[in-house]
Amino acid sequence: MVIAGIQILNTVAGLALISLGLAIIFGMMRVMNFAHGELLMLGAYSVQLAHSSGLNIWISMFVVAPLFVGLVGVVIELLVVRRLYGRMMDTLLATWGLSLFITGLITMIFGNMTRGISTPLGSFEIGGIRESSYKFLIIGVTIVLFAAIYFVLRRTRVGMIARATMDNPSQVAALGVNPGYVYTATFAVGAALSGLAGAVLAPLTGVLPTMGAAYIGKAFITVICGGEAILAGTASAAFLFGTINQVTTITLNPEFGEVALLIGALLMLRLLPAGLSSSFRRKLL
Amino acid sequence: MIGRLSIDGQMLAVVTLSTILLLILPQVFEIDTILQLTLNFSFSILALSLAFVWGYAGIFSFGQAAFFGIGGYAYAATAINLGDSTPAIVAGVLVPTLFAALFGYFVFYARLTKIYVAVITLVMTLILYKFMGQTAKPDYMIGNARLGGYNGIPAVPPINVPGQPHLFAGPDEMFYIAGFSLLAVYVLLRWILGTRFGKVIIGMRENEKRMELLGFDTRLYKLLAFVVAAAVAGFGGVVFTNWNAFIDPHVFQLAFSAQPIIWVMIGGLGTLAGPILGTFILSTLSLELGVQKALDVNLLLGAIFTFFVLLVPQGIIPTVRNLLENREAAASNKTDGTTESRG
Amino acid sequence: MHFGGVKAVESITFTLGEGELRCLIGPNGAGKSTFFRCLTKIYRPNAGKIYFRGRDVTSIATHEMARLGVGIKTQVPSVFDGLTVHENLTLAASARHRGREVGRMVDEVVERLSLQAVLGARLDRLSHGERQWIELAIVITSKPSLILLDEPTAGMTHAEVEHTATLIRELNKSAALIVVEHDMQFIRSIATHVTVFHEGRIFLEESAEKVLHDERVGEIYLGKGAFAK
Helix, strand or coil: CHHHHHHHHHHHHHHHHHHHHHHHHHHHHCCCCCCHHHHHHHHHHHHHHHHHCCCCHHHHHHHHHHHHHHHHHHHHHHHCHHHHCCCHHHHHHHHHHHHHHHHHHHHHHHCCCCECCCCCCCEEEECCEEEECHHHHHHHHHHHHHHHHHHHHHHCHHHHHHHHHHHCHHHHHHCCCCHHHHHHHHHHHHHHHHHHHHHHHHHHHCECHHHHHHHHHHHHHHHHHHCCCHHHHHHHHHHHHHHHHHHHHHHCCHHHHHHHHHHHHHHHHHHCCCCHHHHCCCCCC | CHHHHHHHHHHHHHHHHHHHHHHHHHHHCCHHHHHHHHHHHHHHHHHHHHHHHHHHCCCCCCCHHHHHHHHHHHHHHHHHHHCCHHHHHHHHHHHHHHHHHHHHHHHHCCCCCHHHHHHHHHHHHHHHHHHHHCCCCCCCEECCEECCHHHCECCCCCCEECCEEEEECCHHHHHHHHHHHHHHHHHHHHHHHHCHHHHHHHHHHHCHHHHHHHCCCHHHHHHHHHHHHHHHHHHHHHHHHHHHCCECHHHHCHHHHHHHHHHHHHHCCCCCHHHHHHHHHHHHHHHHHHHCCCCCHHHHHHHHHHHHHHHCCCCHHHHHHHHHHHHHHHHHCCCCCCCCCCC | CEECCEECCCCCCCCCCCCCEEEEECCCCCCHHHHHHHHCCCCCCCCCCCEECCEECCCCCHHHHHHCCEEEECCCCCCCCCCEHHHHHHHHHHCCCCHHHHHHHHHHHHHHHCCHHHCCCEHHHCCHHHHHHHHHHHHHHCCCCEEEEECCCCCCCHHHHHHHHHHHHHHHCCCEEEEECCCHHHHHHHCCEEEEEECCEEEEEEEHHHHHHCHHHHHHCCCCCHHHC
């Protein structure tokens, strides 16, 4: 029973983790980044390569991966996204092309074989059932990240400028802040978080060039069903869908778990087309 | 009035030309090319389904490949069970249509915005992939047809003369069937676009709000357009499965779902001829590029696609058309006021 | 009607007679736009009811409103840019009519508003003022009995405003109108009755002459300038 609870929390956290970067980019910039899965993939490759070259796993995971993918994010924003502001469909298509490009590039460089990272932290036992302690890490990292982003956006000057720029870029410019920098920085942060997520999940999923495809659908559904509130919305959607997914997986099988997630999303959107956020009273972040 | 006539004239020319081409080509080309063309015909039908629902109705659907696949599976299962392809073809069109009707109801009556529709149709496709992939166990059967999981359904009976299963189509016949099917779909869609329904969905694409303010129930029209497109895609799936004699879940994969989008965008969104052209060019390109080992196929396709989105967003056919029109306008010094005929 | 914690509009009782022309005025934030949007079904009021010809229309959808014979023109021209004037009008007529009727209705509007010259022009090639007029034409093609106009003269030149006034007077011959406006000159040339909004409520509802000479209305608009004329 406890094990089931931990598994559910783990699924929820995983979902929230992979969606956070996308939630920030979509929520603040209204950009549909279809290369999101590839950002996760690049994070996974970063940690795998760094670690297999001898670097400490934790540094690889929490420093190398986000830094590298954050940089990639900067490049993407400057070269592609910047040119297509306001054109949501075109951004979606262009980032889609990028996703193909990046997948192809990584395939060319690293080949098609799945690479692995041994899961650190060992395992524990409750009531005779073994479970990986790593799952606690995932849950913990997710909570910390969400709290950190909340803090930055709500309580720091940087966060305030970011939010202000999203509302009214020309006004912010009049105050001496370059909106362009804010956009690039926001995209980079979103990318870095995605890289981090991919890295953290890598030991559990394995690393291969096409792994992005598995993430993108779920991440998008979570963000969109979450609605306007970047953090509260994503978190609640993750809770809802993660639970549905895991419970169905436990009772039936993983594929049905995925099916249940989709049906849940469809029904939810029928009831609350503006996402879960629309049912919140106060304006939550 | 005049517009009507010239479109019919164009249509007649297109049909005549295509018929001649289709009849001649098997005599001219080798069997490999014929097979390749047949495949491209089935893909072109898929592309047309997206061209219709996206280019004309303004609904960006990631799900066309899914309906293509569902149609293929429905055909395979029915053909294997009943031994005659005629009801199988009907099933191949009907099943995706019904599925789209149900799915579309949930999506469009919730008044989901374009982005949400895109994502939801994407997820639908992914789920189908997951689901069909795990049907490997023998208990997953439709009648006598094992679904076969990731391995798919092999040995699918080809199209036969209605009621006479022993008279089935060989490669040449398949070529004609596929080719004329494509032509028929093209003519059908052209005709639909000329009706009141067609004009309404174009209006919806142009300005949905205004359509509502005029009294059109846009939810219903979107659903209908979506369903029509699903039927077309399903039909494409039938043709494809015939060509392949085989159907597997890869049609539900992300990589394949992206293909029609690329074909349509590069060929020209908002036209019917463009996507067909785009399909042929890119399909052939993929093949050629897939053979060489220097650069990865995805890398090249991704680069080409991103390039097009950034620099040639209208696609090939509209861009060419604009160039020709500008040249014509400059040459005869016409002023505004002439009605543009839409492709 | 409130958004979050802010009451935009409260306790409004508003009645429009058959064939009447009414202008809604009031400074920004007074609630007239919110009220208007409740009428055009962009918003649904938190409380209260709306009746059209005795029928409760509070909860119906936008397109159903249109089908009841209400024509709506939004502030930003909402037309089919990529289509010609003729195509725009044809679409407008097709909403509630079929076949020959469509052609006839389009011809009628063209005749009534003298649009022969621009029939083949694409909407995105016309000037702002022309697009506003074409939108008016689109709205009246299906012969609504009530027309809702949101700032029809926004962005127009003086000459264009005058022409719009003539158009509206013409429209009033066959339909009731509710017009949200800022331009006092314009209102003076078309209105018989004016409703003044202030702080979410109806402040005054009188004949145009009385309203436009009322000092208190001037104060509400403090600094509007246009009033000085």
